[in-house]
Amino acid sequence: MKALTEIPQAPGRIGRIGRAGRTGRAGRSDTIYEVAQQAGVSIATVSRVMRGTAGVAPDTRERVLRSVSDLRYTPSRSARSLAEGRHAASGIVFPDLSGPYFAEVVLGYEEVAAETGRSVLILTTHGREAARERVLDLAARVDGMVVLGRTVGDDVLAELVSKGLPLVVLARYPVEGADSVNAANEASAYALTTHLARDHGHRSFAFLGDAGASTDTSDRWRGFTQALADCGVPVPSAPVPCPFDEDDGRAAAERLLVDRPPRALVCANDEIALGAITAAEALGLRVPDDLAITGWDDLMAARHSRPGLTTVSQPMRALGALAAHRLHERVAGDRNEPRHEVLPTQLVQRASCGHHPEENR
Amino acid sequence: MKALTEIPQAPGRIGRIGRAGRTGRAGRSDTIYEVAQQAGVSIATVSRVMRGTAGVAPDTRERVLRSVSDLRYTPSRSARSLAEGRHAASGIVFPDLSGPYFAEVVLGYEEVAAETGRSVLILTTHGREAARERVLDLAARVDGMVVLGRTVGDDVLAELVSKGLPLVVLARYPVEGADSVNAANEASAYALTTHLARDHGHRSFAFLGDAGASTDTSDRWRGFTQALADCGVPVPSAPVPCPFDEDDGRAAAERLLVDRPPRALVCANDEIALGAITAAEALGLRVPDDLAITGWDDLMAARHSRPGLTTVSQPMRALGALAAHRLHERVAGDRNEPRHEVLPTQLVQRASCGHHPEENR
DNA sequence: GGGATCTCTGTAAGCGCTTTCATCGGGTCC
DNA sequence: GGACCCGATGAAAGCGCTTACAGAGATCCC
Numbered sequence: 190m191k192a193l194t195e196i197p198q199a200p201g202r203i204g205r206i207g208r209a210g211r212t213g214r215a216g217r218s219d220t221i222y223e224v225a226q227q228a229g230v231s232i233a234t235v236s237r238v239m240r241g242t243a244g245v246a247p248d249t250r251e252r253v254l255r256s257v258s259d260l261r262y263t264p265s266r267s268a269r270s271l272a273e274g275r276h277a278a279s280g281i282v283f284p285d286l287s288g289p290y291f292a293e294v295v296l297g298y299e300e301v302a303a304e305t306g307r308s309v310l311i312l313t314t315h316g317r318e319a320a321r322e323r324v325l326d327l328a329a330r331v332d333g334m335v336v337l338g339r340t341v342g343d344d345v346l347a348e349l350v351s352k353g354l355p356l357v358v359l360a361r362y363p364v365e366g367a368d369s370v371n372a373a374n375e376a377s378a379y380a381l382t383t384h385l386a387r388d389h390g391h392r393s394f395a396f397l398g399d400a401g402a403s404t405d406t407s408d409r410w411r412g413f414t415q416a417l418a419d420c421g422v423p424v425p426s427a428p429v430p431c432p433f434d435e436d437d438g439r440a441a442a443e444r445l446l447v448d449r450p451p452r453a454l455v456c457a458n459d460e461i462a463l464g465a466i467t468a469a470e471a472l473g474l475r476v477p478d479d480l481a482i483t484g485w486d487d488l489m490a491a492r493h494s495r496p497g498l499t500t501v502s503q504p505m506r507a508l509g510a511l512a513a514h515r516l517h518e519r520v521a522g523d524r525n526e527p528r529h530e531v532l533p534t535q536l537v538q539r540a541s542c543g544h545h546p547e548e549n550r
Numbered sequence: 551m552k553a554l555t556e557i558p559q560a561p562g563r564i565g566r567i568g569r570a571g572r573t574g575r576a577g578r579s580d581t582i583y584e585v586a587q588q589a590g591v592s593i594a595t596v597s598r599v600m601r602g603t604a605g606v607a608p609d610t611r612e613r614v615l616r617s618v619s620d621l622r623y624t625p626s627r628s629a630r631s632l633a634e635g636r637h638a639a640s641g642i643v644f645p646d647l648s649g650p651y652f653a654e655v656v657l658g659y660e661e662v663a664a665e666t667g668r669s670v671l672i673l674t675t676h677g678r679e680a681a682r683e684r685v686l687d688l689a690a691r692v693d694g695m696v697v698l699g700r701t702v703g704d705d706v707l708a709e710l711v712s713k714g715l716p717l718v719v720l721a722r723y724p725v726e727g728a729d730s731v732n733a734a735n736e737a738s739a740y741a742l743t744t745h746l747a748r749d750h751g752h753r754s755f756a757f758l759g760d761a762g763a764s765t766d767t768s769d770r771w772r773g774f775t776q777a778l779a780d781c782g783v784p785v786p787s788a789p790v791p792c793p794f795d796e797d798d799g800r801a802a803a804e805r806l807l808v809d810r811p812p813r814a815l816v817c818a819n820d821e822i823a824l825g826a827i828t829a830a831e832a833l834g835l836r837v838p839d840d841l842a843i844t845g846w847d848d849l850m851a852a853r854h855s856r857p858g859l860t861t862v863s864q865p866m867r868a869l870g871a872l873a874a875h876r877l878h879e880r881v882a883g884d885r886n887e888p889r890h891e892v893l894p895t896q897l898v899q900r901a902s903c904g905h906h907p908e909e910n911r
Numbered sequence: 912g913g914g915a916t917c918t919c920t921g922t923a924a925g926c927g928c929t930t931t932c933a934t935c936g937g938g939t940c941c
Numbered sequence: 942g943g944a945c946c947c948g949a950t951g952a953a954a955g956c957g958c959t960t961a962c963a964g965a966g967a968t969c970c971c
Binding site: 220221222232233236237239240242264265267268269270271272273274 | 927928929930
């Protein structure tokens, strides 16, 4: 074994002289230098052991590992990131919209990201304030990023792409240089609307939701109008504007139903739909006898509401997981040409869209 | 203005010679050196401008800012963290338990963390696999951490504390050296159970949930038994074991109800309770006439279920937000003595616990 | 008018790692 | 027995920042 002197390894590392020994102060985290010293090896060897790089003699490795566990050494992540030029982390950006939707997407995402050895940073943009800055800050902490729906403008995304940051958008129209993952909104809207018009024979429709607010909603509106046109049913000129939560849905539905109630009300998500059911009942309308109502997302509450809410089930976890996989491929450099994927959804028929004589419940 | 030579600033920085100019390659992120060079100043000045440190002449600042925006420069986060010795990030660790509960807590947390200028890293421990390693890895990336319920053992938490990492536990019993934030589980269990026994006169009870699975549940069990004892009602010897989700609740309730149905069933959360309602109805029991059922959390579905579910509303966002505040104080060094806080909950009476003659609905 | 003070800027060390390259001490090979 | 190779290790540069310290002018005061 070589003798250890107090002379620092690198000429420039003068500061080391003063802090060679452990202070023993609680909270002071050890560095690779302390481990190396305790094990009687150089920091290079410690690094090799920590990273599992080949070419360390078994007994040396053993000695280093002992010091590591003695000192409870954990490498500094920032130092490692700086030296490696990567973060081993990825980010996911979503609007506030608290509902279960985003939670599920994030969970699906996190699970896969953890498998691929990446930490996950989350960022909610709530409305607007400083979203650009926050996203750019996040971008500096990760190797790649998933951006959901209404969070920041395409200009910001373009900026990220131009910095060379791997990017996947989710529930949002593709942007140049990024992958995209979406649910089959237009198709499911078409199927849902056709079911209402053809199977139940409804002839007067309204669509509740803000088509400008998200690409999901605008795709649903498109599928909705297309289906009506194909069924020869009058097409409303525009959606009835309505934000995303239950109270908004109730308020908007109340105004609409007092005014000129349609026979069927297609809502952009379950929360709006549940609010609309409450509003309809308050006005003395029976659902589905007087008014059919449908939602989107198949929340837990849709299953338990009275009447059960007909809705569209989306593979939320799968969306998150797929986004994570695509991002991983990008980061790993496995692929360069962009991929745009659309996951299938499923129509969930319950009582709120009308009676199904042949089905139970 | 000083002349800029190709001689590197620091003697050790020899590598700089070869890469002084921008390559222009897309995806290559600029460094402080490029900005300094373009603005004709030293990197120290650029750093001062970026951080808003006082003492930079207005026109110099102007020039630097122009270069920064020309080059779309974003400082390297790892380099900054390494130099500053901090991450400007904090972590939150939770079990898988996907329900809305955790999502809300995390959102409340993230909001506050963002306000205090910290990024948020999330980690779910799903079950158990490698939880310790994952948590320690996370610990190396953050300045402080919040740990929820059933995730890792107290030994791991102690290890974090001994490393000097500021720590807050949430929905979990306090550990030495960490703050804690909890909801008033025992008190709300006591109030809920008393309501069932005293106001509705129920005399035969069961508790559905795994008391060993989380401190929340075990506190609820404790408040439950205490209330029964105080009301002179027979106390079950143990909870009826049951995991956390709806299917589990249904299955466990089915077994229980066939066997020896109680008059009132207190469930450890809403999902179990909703499953139990389904089971009861399938067995031909009317809720609440034959069987009273209650939950916890006041999920959206509790409000929409039929009958409406009597439950306990917990301030989930507030719990997350409070944890973030306490963590911030710790990280900022504003406080050293630990704080343990309990947030009040609210009993939400709906139809599932029995008829309330004097109340509507 | 000359030292004291202030303002602005640059120099260089240091943060804790990774990794290239050089070195060293044995075997191996004919 | 010398040329060679190979495995194990260490020295040192470099990742991109922050910041203590020093220096250069400009300003001030008596």
